[in-house]
Amino acid sequence: xxxxxxxxxxxxxxxxxxxxxxxxxxxxxxxxxxxxxxxxxxxxxxxxxxxxxxxxxxxxxxxxxxxxxxxxxxxxxxxxxxxxxxxxxxxxxxxxxxxxxxxxxxxxxxxxxx
Ligand code: AMP
Ligand code: ZN
Numbered sequence: 001x002x003x004x005x006x007x008x009x010x011x012x013x014x015x016x017x018x019x020x021x022x023x024x025x026x027x028x029x030x031x032x033x034x035x036x037x038x039x040x041x042x043x044x045x046x047x048x049x050x051x052x053x054x055x056x057x058x059x060x061x062x063x064x065x066x067x068x069x070x071x072x073x074x075x076x077x078x079x080x081x082x083x084x085x086x087x088x089x090x091x092x093x094x095x096x097x098x099x100x101x102x103x104x105x106x107x108x109x110x111x112x113x114x
Contacts, residue, residue, distance in 0.1 A: 007043050007099035021072050025064050028072045028104075037107025038076045038083070042069045048100040051089045069102045078106035 003009055010017040010029065017029035020040050031039040042065055048054055054062060066085070073083045083106030088095035 005047060005097075005099050007041075007097055007101065008047050011043070011045055021068060021075070023068075025061060026068055028068060031103070036105040036110065038073075038078060038105065040072050040076065040104045042072060042102040042104060044100055049098050050095065050100055051087050054100065065100075065102055069104050072104050073106060076104075076106065078104075082106065084110050 003012075003014075006015065009015045011027060017027070019027060019029045021028040021042075024045070026042060026044050028040050028042045031041050044061055044065060046058075046061065048058060048061075069085045070079075073079055073085075083104060086103040086105065087100070088103075
């Protein structure tokens with residue numbers, strides 16, 4: 001059966017992705033439905049279902065993901081005006097894809113969260 005995880009399929013090159021950054025641990029690609037002028041997803045190569053499924057074994061990976069989010073924001077020219085990093089987790093967050101990812105959002109004034 002084909003892997004149902006859309007992000008794993010993008011990581012394997014089975015589905016297209018517009019990559020902004022990649023290294024041995026993670027990739028960053030543009031969200032297909034951007035909600036801000038810059039909307040990049042930072043995604044670990046390892047399939048971790050969500051932040052709630054991460055364990056102490058993922059401590060280094062979690063640090064790398066945040067580090068990459070800041071690096072992507074910087075490369076995209078967001079550092080001076082600021083940006084938002086979001087991790088949706090579970091049903092109430094509205095999360096759609098069950099593969100841990102960070103949204104990096106910027107390029108306009110973002111509304112207050114709620
Ligand atoms: P979340 O709601 O936090 O699970 O975010 C999932 C995100 O993945 C959404 O913002 C979608 O627009 C995005 N997305 C879904 N499919 C693709 C795809 N094939 N390529 C890029 N982004 C995608
Ligand atoms: Zn996956």
